[in-house]
Amino acid sequence: MQVVSALRHALEQHQLTIHYQPQFSARDGRIIGAEALLRWHHPLLGQVSPEEFIPAAEDSGLIVTIGEWVLRRAVRQMKAWLDEGMAPFVLAVNLSTVQFRHPNLPAMVATILAEEQLPPQYLELELTESGAMHDPPAAIAVMDQLHEHGVRMAIDDFGIAYSSLSYLKKFKVYKLKIDQSFVRDISADPEDRAIVTAIIAMARGLGLRTIAEGVETQAQLEFLREHGCDEIQGYYYSKPLTAEQFGRFVHEVE
Numbered sequence: 001m002q003v004v005s006a007l008r009h010a011l012e013q014h015q016l017t018i019h020y021q022p023q024f025s026a027r028d029g030r031i032i033g034a035e036a037l038l039r040w041h042h043p044l045l046g047q048v049s050p051e052e053f054i055p056a057a058e059d060s061g062l063i064v065t066i067g068e069w070v071l072r073r074a075v076r077q078m079k080a081w082l083d084e085g086m087a088p089f090v091l092a093v094n095l096s097t098v099q100f101r102h103p104n105l106p107a108m109v110a111t112i113l114a115e116e117q118l119p120p121q122y123l124e125l126e127l128t129e130s131g132a133m134h135d136p137p138a139a140i141a142v143m144d145q146l147h148e149h150g151v152r153m154a155i156d157d158f159g160i161a162y163s164s165l166s167y168l169k170k171f172k173v174y175k176l177k178i179d180q181s182f183v184r185d186i187s188a189d190p191e192d193r194a195i196v197t198a199i200i201a202m203a204r205g206l207g208l209r210t211i212a213e214g215v216e217t218q219a220q221l222e223f224l225r226e227h228g229c230d231e232i233q234g235y236y237y238s239k240p241l242t243a244e245q246f247g248r249f250v251h252e253v254e
């Protein structure tokens with residue numbers, strides 16, 4: 001409860017910010033996306049990880065307000081970057097399972113895009129595999145609506161939950177994000193290599209793109225590239241950056 005009131009205060013006192021982690025084409029190393037990641041700087045506690053406060057925000061329902069704030073801020077930033085003439089890429093925003101189940105979600109997303117004047121093709125929404133598989137028929141309906149609004153979906157942390165592959169086929173999903181836990185030991189662990197190779201092959205067969213998260217080394221990058229992974233995200237290229245740092249980063253690599 002204390003976390004929740006502190007969070008409510010944080011939202012009012014502008015302690016929340018968004019960092020952006022660039023995503024790269026595995027083929028040519030160009031920036032093709034960015035993931036928005038929420039940050040809380042508490043005046044006494046310093047940086048508080050979303051892993052610590054998102055569960056409390058979900059239990060209290062405050063995540064709906066926070067999630068809407070994140071989406072609006074990130075969409076507004078993306079619009080500003082495009083208006084400045086930055087080369088286009090797709091902005092990915094995380095959705096909590098609680099947000100995803102909220103009946104107003106598709107309308108909320110459409111309203112924010114319209115008000116901020118960002119064309120929907122620049123937005124991707126990430127939902128975890130467990131969130132998608134919690135109630136697959138309901139998830140299909142929500143994804144269909146988002147798809148109708150022109151927004152694409154990615155399945156986050158893919159591979160660690162139990163995925164019903166027959167449902168995966170029915171989801172209007174554009175991309176699978178291969179969980180970091182499989183990428184970490186990809187150079188040494190034959191089982192992780194087998195899992196990653198299988199996810200990429202399955203995604204290919206289903207017409208889905210793949211992105212590997214948590215890529216930190218050249219060896220990981222090369223394995224993923226050789227096995228047909230489409231996109232790369234991780235410290236090897238860049239950690240999550242402030243909006244200002246992100247702007248400079250794009251400028252330097254262009």
Ligand code: G
Nearest residue numbers: 036037038049050051054070094095096240
């Ligand atoms: O960037 P970092 O490693 O601190 O993120 C930790 C976790 O918090 C990740 O699982 C990430 O998906 C989640 N997260 C970051 N930003 C958001 C957000 O805006 N909304 C939700 N629901 N989760 C987020």
Ligand code: G
Nearest residue numbers: 094156157213214215216233234235236240
């Ligand atoms: O939403 P998701 O659970 O995918 O959040 C991604 C998380 O992974 C964020 O907390 C981000 O800060 C973190 N992250 C991004 N790149 C790397 C990386 O190369 N290594 C590690 N260990 N974490 C990373």
Ligand code: MN
Nearest residue numbers: 035094126156
């Ligand atoms: Mn994510």
Ligand code: NA
Nearest residue numbers: 156157177213
């Ligand atoms: Na993830």
